[in-house]
Amino acid sequence: MIQVTDNIFHLSNNNYSYAFCVKEGKLIHTYYGKALSIPEGLLQDSILSDCACGGRDWTQYETGERGRGDFRLPSALMRRQGCVGTDFVYKGYEILGKKEPFGMPALRDGGQTLKIMLSDEVMKAALYLYYTPYEEGIARRAEVVNLGDFPLTVEKLASASVEFPQGNYEAVNLSGRWGAECEVCRADVVGGIRILSSERGVTSHQHNPFLAVLEKGVTEEYGNVYAFNLIYSGNFYIEYESDEKSQLRVVAGENILHGGIVLENGEKFVTPEAVTVFTDKGLGGMSRLFHRLYRRHLINPKYADKIRPIVINSWESVYFGFDEKKLFELIDGARGLGIDTLVLDDGWFGKRDDDASSLGDWFIDRGKLPGGLGPVIERCKENGLKFGIWFEPEAVSPDSNLYREHPDWALHTPGREGIQMRNQYTLDFSREEVVDYIFGAMKAILSEYDISYVKWDMNRPLSDVPDNCVYDGYVKGVYRLYEMLDSAFPDVLIEGCSSGGGRFDAAILYYSPMIWTSDDTDACQRMRIQYGVSMCYPLQTMSNHVSVCPNHQTGRTLPFATRGAVASLGCLGYELNVAELSEEERAIIKKQIDDYRDNADVILGGELYRLLNPFTDGAFCEEVVASDGNRVYFVYCRLLNRPNMPLARVKLRGLEENAVYKIEERGKTLTGGELMHAGILPGAGCEDFSSVILHLTKLN
Numbered sequence: 001m002i003q004v005t006d007n008i009f010h011l012s013n014n015n016y017s018y019a020f021c022v023k024e025g026k027l028i029h030t031y032y033g034k035a036l037s038i039p040e041g042l043l044q045d046s047i048l049s050d051c052a053c054g055g056r057d058w059t060q061y062e063t064g065e066r067g068r069g070d071f072r073l074p075s076a077l078m079r080r081q082g083c084v085g086t087d088f089v090y091k092g093y094e095i096l097g098k099k100e101p102f103g104m105p106a107l108r109d110g111g112q113t114l115k116i117m118l119s120d121e122v123m124k125a126a127l128y129l130y131y132t133p134y135e136e137g138i139a140r141r142a143e144v145v146n147l148g149d150f151p152l153t154v155e156k157l158a159s160a161s162v163e164f165p166q167g168n169y170e171a172v173n174l175s176g177r178w179g180a181e182c183e184v185c186r187a188d189v190v191g192g193i194r195i196l197s198s199e200r201g202v203t204s205h206q207h208n209p210f211l212a213v214l215e216k217g218v219t220e221e222y223g224n225v226y227a228f229n230l231i232y233s234g235n236f237y238i239e240y241e242s243d244e245k246s247q248l249r250v251v252a253g254e255n256i257l258h259g260g261i262v263l264e265n266g267e268k269f270v271t272p273e274a275v276t277v278f279t280d281k282g283l284g285g286m287s288r289l290f291h292r293l294y295r296r297h298l299i300n301p302k303y304a305d306k307i308r309p310i311v312i313n314s315w316e317s318v319y320f321g322f323d324e325k326k327l328f329e330l331i332d333g334a335r336g337l338g339i340d341t342l343v344l345d346d347g348w349f350g351k352r353d354d355d356a357s358s359l360g361d362w363f364i365d366r367g368k369l370p371g372g373l374g375p376v377i378e379r380c381k382e383n384g385l386k387f388g389i390w391f392e393p394e395a396v397s398p399d400s401n402l403y404r405e406h407p408d409w410a411l412h413t414p415g416r417e418g419i420q421m422r423n424q425y426t427l428d429f430s431r432e433e434v435v436d437y438i439f440g441a442m443k444a445i446l447s448e449y450d451i452s453y454v455k456w457d458m459n460r461p462l463s464d465v466p467d468n469c470v471y472d473g474y475v476k477g478v479y480r481l482y483e484m485l486d487s488a489f490p491d492v493l494i495e496g497c498s499s500g501g502g503r504f505d506a507a508i509l510y511y512s513p514m515i516w517t518s519d520d521t522d523a524c525q526r527m528r529i530q531y532g533v534s535m536c537y538p539l540q541t542m543s544n545h546v547s548v549c550p551n552h553q554t555g556r557t558l559p560f561a562t563r564g565a566v567a568s569l570g571c572l573g574y575e576l577n578v579a580e581l582s583e584e585e586r587a588i589i590k591k592q593i594d595d596y597r598d599n600a601d602v603i604l605g606g607e608l609y610r611l612l613n614p615f616t617d618g619a620f621c622e623e624v625v626a627s628d629g630n631r632v633y634f635v636y637c638r639l640l641n642r643p644n645m646p647l648a649r650v651k652l653r654g655l656e657e658n659a660v661y662k663i664e665e666r667g668k669t670l671t672g673g674e675l676m677h678a679g680i681l682p683g684a685g686c687e688d689f690s691s692v693i694l695h696l697t698k699l700n
């Protein structure tokens with residue numbers, strides 16, 4: 001709901017209130033937190049009056065501006081001839097009946113949207129701030145328009161800036177690396193500035209565009225959390241400053257980088273959308289808000305809450321070393337297991353026998369597949385499988401026909417040889433003709449063959465970018481290709497991937513209902529990675545495969561059951577050579593898939609409770625409660641065994657206190673209260689990495 005009274009703006013619902021007011025032409029931030037029913041008075045700037053003598057440097061603003069006495073992190077930084085810095089003044093507001101599209105991925109079906117209009121007469125620029133309240137959180141973005149005759153350089157315009165009053169705060173962010181994405185980092189907020197950012201052209205393995213601000217002492221289930229996520233796939237920043245008064249300012253947006261984006265008269269710069277959520281129910285409550293918001297309003301409704309195809313992926317199964325015969329063996333091996341789709345990963349095009357060549361040459365390698373994809377797809381159909389295929393649309397190998405024909409299509413700086421990573425360059429997706437060409441090449445394959453699934457990979461960060469403004473155009477080129485593919489092939493599901501989770505962000509999830517979570521398929525590592533990713537992103541967005549042991553990334557061996565249990569907490573798939581499995585392993589897979597299908601509605605559409613933290617508790621334990629509350633899916637995985645371990649009970653959450661639940665595997669009934677307050681012994685074996693899955697049904 002949006003309420004406006006005497007220049008006080010109040011966005012609220014049962015979950016939160018967010019308020020600001022206008023004073024002497026400036027937008028003063030007054031409150032963000034638990035829902036307030038009587039906003040007037042309390043939300044006026046008078047609550048900030050003891051800050052008055054600090055002038056602009058102590059006042060809490062909706063937009064922090066550089067150059068006019070506010071020296072903290074700005075959310076707007078612009079310049080034009082003879083003028084650096086802005087001083088935007090409030091001009092009015094509008095309440096739009098519904099959220100208008102603005103050319104970038106964003107939360108869907110937003111209702112009423114508050115548009116605040118500001119202008120700077122000296123800079124000759126107009127600034128618009130947009131706020132769309134959803135039940136779970138607020139979507140925000142900004143736009144600046146050059147109204148003057150001189151070019152206006154935008155060096156920074158945040159999607160959102162949020163002020164916090166003096167307090168003791170902690171911050172949680174997700175940082176990592178290839179094979180170990182989204183490690184949960186928690187630290188005290190102390191005086192100074194901290195910047196989480198990417199300048200890699202993609203969101204990156206290193207830092208996810210997510211930040212949670214915690215009032216000190218927050219636990220998994222209790223305490224005030226204010227969290228931020230950007231719906232953007234390129235360079236970004238989420239930064240915060242704790243000032244001399246221990247006030248905190250968080251600023252999030254696209255990282256435009258040095259040089260800025262130049263707007264001519266009438267041109268505008270539009271930021272990506274940022275999402276904020278507030279909860280008083282700890283980190284778990286925060287995650288459940290993000291999950292619900294993204295399931296309802298981000299994921300394409302075609303896929304939201306629905307089971308995704310269960311795939312057998314060829315990568316760890318056969319890598320580059322396949323021919324038609326090997327693929328036939330894989331396909332035949334998948335028969336009868338319950339798998340839906342074969343995904344033919346890297347190596348089917350050009351002359352790609354290793355990673356040294358052929359990216360960009362999206363033509364079938366007739367050496368490996370003399371009959372093209374036709375016989376492979378036919379074989380899939382005979383075995384009840386659909387067919388999916390891998391592309392890396394943004395990449396080009398120096399050793400490729402595409403590069404030989406169009407060397408200038410690769411990102412490059414004239415006079416320098418490009419830097420290769422994984423033996424490849426990146427195509428300049430800010431150029432329309434490049435994106436058009438790649439679309440044409442993909443379209444040719446997708447139109448000729450019966451293909452229901454694409455894995456879109458992206459295996460290196462950008463380098464040799466000739467101008468910083470290319471980064472912005474590059475990301476828009478990626479979105480454009482997604483749009484074109486979606487309108488030409490609406491029934492093809494596109495799985496996102498970037499060397500695993502190098503581009504695991506909400507903008508990719510707008511198009512791809514699932515992303516390959518990590519190249520690390522070791523279930524022990526995956527417990528940590530999936531735990532971290534779940535801070536912000538729903539289980540139904542994580543693509544998880546059971547792979548062979550010893551694991552190819554870590555050399556570790558885990559029981560088949562545990563590999564399945566961990567992979568089941570997301571979009572289940574397999575990535576091992578099913579042609580080489582024992583009958584016993586085949587039977588396990590079949591059972592895993594049957595069980596997954598029976599519970600997919602709970603896992604993908606339910607509410608997640610993280611019961612144990614694999615970073616600190618020696619075990620991983622998650623519980624998903626069906627959206628109607630009637631069923632519970634519970635997974636417990638021990639990490640390392642130690643002798644004579646304590647009998648650790650696990651307390652469930654999110655149940656009805658007085659309802660009776662049956663633990664199907666044990667034939668026992670317990671009340672919700674007993675399960676939540678006394679807890680259960682999970683009953684996994686004592687061995688390293690032993691696990692258990694329990695199914696609970698509510699009886700009354």
Ligand code: GLA
Nearest residue numbers: 315345346497498499500519
């Ligand atoms: C990346 C992906 C893998 C696989 C390989 C193929 O590393 O993350 O899943 O597709 O590329 O080269």
